[in-house]
Amino acid sequence: MLKYFLLFLLVSGHAVAQQLPVIQEVKFKKDTFNIVRYGGKADGITLNTMFIQQAIDACNKSGGGTVLIPAGLWVTGPLMLKSNVNLHVATGAVLQFSNNPDDYPLVKTNWEGLDAIRAHSPIYAVDAENIAITGKGLLDGAGEAWRPVKKNKLTPPEWNALVSSGGFLNESKDTWYPTARALKGSLEKRPGVIAEGYDLQKAETIKEFLRPNMVNIVRCKRVLFEGVTFQNSPAWCLHPLLTQHLTLRDITVRNPWNAQNGDGVDIESCRYVLVENSSFDVGDDGICIKSGRDEEGRKRGVPTEDVIVRNCTVFHGHGGFVVGSEMSGGARNLFVYDCNFLGTDIGIRFKTTRGRGGVVEKVYIRNIRMNNIGGAAILFDMYYMAKDPLTMFAGADAPSIAFEPVTDATPQFRDIHIKNVACKAAETAIFVRGLPEMNIQGIEMENISIRSKKGFVCIEGDNITLKNATLHCDEKTVVNVQNSRNLVLDKIRFNPSDVFINVTGERSQNIRLLNTDVKNAVKESVLGANVPKDVVRK
Known part of the structure; x- marks a missing residue:
């Protein structure tokens, strides 16, 4: 049976005891799977997607434990978290997600409450139980490769530098897009929404417009994010959906102040959630x-x-x-x-x-x-x-x-x-x-x-x-x-x-x-x- 604490509040001038739910915690085996043993290289160049995913898969198959990301700069593509895995990003570790959109396949998912096609999130979990991202390290979503930028949110020198770096401007010349496909998507009606007729093939024509949420947790149970810093998300940073018993503790979430849809955490259709001792500095x-x-x-x-x-x-x-x-x-x-x-x-x-x-x-x-x-x-x-x-x-x-x-x-x-x-x-x-x-x-x-x-x-x-x-x-x-x-x-x-x-x-x-x-x-x-x-x- 779920336990509750009592919180006394003043409602209509009377003290009322409100039940505060106690969120169930995660628990992992002591086994550790160091990504170095699977071929990982912290050189800032090697794409470590395969090595990190192999460590996650091995940890899951053995009954769980900790996948260790040691200190260093680790470049990776999108990762799938699995049950009973604690992805531990150690002090001094930077998990840098790739800025190449080709590394992120399109998937059927959910965007702003609608069934939609989007690019694969840098970290994704579906129907998993007892999972975590912990440590004192940092995860960077390479959002600059995806996000549009409005002219009125930059100084003139910043705007000129951005435009000269490449990319495409809309017709009114007041919004910059990183690719032609991103610009094309901005002109579509409800881009990527399945109800509008989008499938994977059609969505490919506007891929960079279909920015992923950085961490997408769907239909999971017992989830912990603790200690880590999440930053520079392509769209929403943390998006738990249809998830129960979620704890966000002592985390830092950062996005540029001008990041469109750069929300910190969007808790959608979830139950039993605790967000505590955390800071958010974001664009939405x-x-x-x-x-x-x-x-x-x-x-x-x-x-x-x-x-x-x-x-x-x-x-x-x-x-x-x-x-x-x-x-x-x-x-x-x-x-x-x-x-x-x-x-x-x-x-x-x-x-x-x-x-x-x-x-x-x-x-x-x-x-x-x-x-x-x-x-x-x-x-x-x-x-x-x-x-x-x-x-x-x-x-x-x-x-x-x-x-x-x-x-x-x-x-x-x-x-x-x-x-x-x-x-x-x-x-x-x-x-x-x-x-x-x-x-x-x-x-x-x-x-x-x-x-x-x-x-x-x-x-x-x-x-x-x-x-x-x-x-x-x-x-x-x-x-x-x-x-x-x-x-x-x-x-x-x-x-x-x-x-x-x-x-x-x-x-x-x-x-x-x-x-x-x-x-x-x-x-x-x-x-x-x-x-x-x-x-x-x-």
Whole structure:
């Protein structure tokens, strides 16, 4: 029977004991298989794929143990991990994956929640049990051989040097691709997706566009990544899919800040996961929860659940802790605490859009420290447009707010609890934007302290509580509410402002202002047209 720890959280003002799952650990035989014995050479030239794979295969056939990558520079192509194998990358070892796309065959796999053809991941495991990557060494995915680069993410000298090195530019001359096939893929509709008619032969014509995730773990049980550094991934760095009992401990994940799709870890449709004492400095989302995309994700119907994230730091990325946008199978029982998000575009980020479906619920976040957040410190957004998250805070056009029918493709965010958050600098403190037909609902935020340019924005929210919060914002309106109801603002502190709360939208109702001294505001409230005069009550 699975054991649990208890974590006490404050929910609706009451102490509630939440069960924290205990993730099962790996265990290996003491036998060691040194790749040198199989012909491996650490000369930075020899392609060691065959030698390392032979060691992995021999270890697996003998019942398991450790495959040792000793100190040195080891060049290799893609590797297949197998059951009961601990791939140990020793101190001083660099496992450098080849930058030759010809070394990576195309395979049927999964990309952003869809069945797709992609290049073989540098490290891949499927239907394996009791596997690990450990040690103090470094794994480099040679991502520069695959990734496109946007002109606006380089300095002029860097851009000129990149273009002069070879490669191909798109028609507008603002994005560089490493090969003609990569450029061709950028022009295709859903490139590589099997539902679009792609098979291995057709995918070959756009191969370099079909960038692999660096480490892809599929339908595995009892997995450990510990101590190692993963860097320079072609796409997502770590991608566990449909995997149970996964532990990421004391790892470092690094990608260039401008790496497209350069996520740190994307935990997709997994159960019993622990991410602890690790750091992420990446080009996209840092620690991300996913569960499939749109109809295919709903058909799979496997949520990500029973996840613990603790004592982690994200230095750069589009989001620190992120749920979505591919969350069509749902997510629940997520526990995130004692983490730092320092320099990310968004701090705590929940994102989805119409068509996804899925329910995200029972999420508990506490003790989060943030600084230099380019967008919102806390964000819930149901209009995700797959764009740079900072564009929504730079005068981008607001989306349509027309009602649409509620179906199984309508996403939901609910029953989410955030406590003890401190943020020194952000563009926006809290941003909530639900759908007219499906409000974001049941969000509790308590003990929040944020210094930002904009304060609290709530659009299409229902049953949202902000309690014991300090909002020091530059904008002269602290709280902006649009078409939201059952909003509770309890014990809010703020610096001198023109207006404490501005309410618009004829569907706004039942906003309660409790234990809050509004003397710092010239006006307590400003109401838009068709807003009931008694919408704000004390």
